[in-house]
């Protein structure tokens with residue numbers, strides 16, 4: 001059974017109870033606010049994730065029907081169906097579980113940070129203050145999910161903006177909400193097509209590009225799973241190695257002159 | 264000669280005699296400065312290993328890869344590309360004209376790769392785990408980095424084994440000599456397959472940055488571009504080194520060999536340019552190319568200054584046959600390839616990263632220190648082993 005989360009932008013009031021619950025449940029310490037390595041939180045409280053902040057609610061001012069309004073958006077790992085982080089890792093530290101969460105074996109990690117470059121959403125973050133840092137991100141509270149319980153953030157939400165359940169059911173629920181009140185929602189489920197599908201969906205009443213999410217429309221993200229793109233090239237490795245080896249050997253013997261010694 | 268025969272006749276010359284039976288590393292003021300730079304690097308390296316990447320570098324979550332990957336690894340491997348190009352032409356195609364410079368390029372390549380491995384080791388956050396990717400976990404082969412890691416490590420090994428042939432021309436140990444001579448041909452072949460794979464894969468690393476790396480550089484063909492540029496920078500790099508070695512050791516600059524050698528670059532550069540053009544048109548990026556943005560200007564600078572101008576210079580026989588023209592064009596090619604790798608790592612990713620990064624002094628000192636160490640190592644080897652060829656005496660000669 002594969003689980004997913006559904007975030008409804010229209011329901012989020014920006015209380016950040018989920019953010020607190022995440023910190024508490026996962027025992028994540030504060031970030032050192034003096035560290036210049038992290039961009040300063042903006043006045044409207046937008047900031048990127050960090051190794052100690054796996055979930056953030058960022059606030060965005062958007063214009064809607066001639067009025068300026070607040071919208072609050074969840075930022076956390078999307079637990080992609082075809083995770084770029086997993087395919088990028090040369091020690092296979094990241095892996096997709098059958099339950100949906102994308103997890104990380106710290107013991108295998110070499111610390112090359114290629115996963116950070118690979119993630120289309122820029123999710124994995126590094127423990128820069130550690131001598132032997134780990135790459136960290138949301139783990140969809142795997143221990144809870146594994147027993148069928150929703151992640152900590154879900155239970156904390158007072159408005160039901162974040163819901164949890166079977167992935168197919170969540171996708172159906174997203175489409176049902178849009179169909180039921182087409183005047184309220186934009187007709188798009190974010191996360192359904194992005195990089196081949198994710199396990200975190202969004203429905204919203206304002207366009208997604210205004211919410212700090214990379215959109216297909218603006219060419220900031222694709223629909224093709226990233227591992228498939230690399231596979232298109234990587235699959236040639238062995239054929240090229242063998243053909244090239246054979247060609248080189250043939251050329252070597254064809255051009256060698258009699259009695260010639262190698263030196 | 265008689266002595267050589269006594270060792271089974273496998274030496275054409277007794278190089279220990281030619282090198283006056285002495286191991287030497289002449290100290291000069293420049294070299295003392297070089298050693299001091301290496302000393303600073305060692306300090307920075309040890310500091311980094313003890314206190315972590317965060318303490319030593321200015322890397323951050325938006326710039327997980329910085330100077331060490333961009334310069335020490337990506338640029339380092341590209342500039343060492345002369346080794347496999349020359350190996351292919353001289354040892355596989357048996358083109359004799361360029362044989363005199365084969366050992367020097369092989370040596371630079373070997374030193375280059377050793378430094379790359381050093382740089383890579385410093386760059387990985389959990390360095391005690393560096394061997395981990397050698398274990399093949401189910402799924403780890405889906406990673407481009409996995410291929411790069413294996414190929415670069417194996418190729419460094421192969422190059423060390425290849426170089427045994429040179430070392431034991433001087434160090435007398437008939438058993439080793441026979442062993443290294445026997446494995447030479449397979450090593451040549453592996454020593455071309457492996458870099459062909461990883462030179463291109465270094466480009467493939469950035470395939471994952473689709474929609475984020477600027478489309479002037481991101482292309483499904485990026486592996487081909489990385490490979491071609493590593494090939495055409497080879498002869499140019501050999502020329503630059505030849506010029507440096509000629510000045511440093513007051514030798515004759517091998518103008519004849521090199522000016523004919525760079526014709527290989529000219530051919531490959533033409534193919535590169537053509538493919539780049541087709542690729543940009545195909546992906547509809549021509550508008551972006553001339554939109555006057557910082558990115559497009561950097562791209563134009565790279566292509567015009569680093570490919571088109573030197574290509575024209577190489578193609579004009581009078582420029583190519585003049586020492587100044589040849590060296591200038593080659594320096595442009597080398598600079599162009601460095602510029603290209605930096606553009607991929609920094610310029611092309613800057614918009615997405617949306618945050619500042621400038622290397623710390625420790626990052627800079629490690630990069631500078633590695634290059635210095637490479638130069639010193641090169642000097643030591645050419646002064647003590649048969650690497651540089653004398654066309655008049657038809658043998659490798661000591662330089663001091």
Ligand code: SF4
Nearest residue numbers: 077078080084085119
């Ligand atoms: S969002 Fe990024 S970190 Fe999360 S699973 Fe997808 S690729 Fe991996």
Ligand code: SF4
Nearest residue numbers: 089109110112113115
């Ligand atoms: S930093 Fe660790 S988890 Fe990320 S790709 Fe490298 S080895 Fe894998």
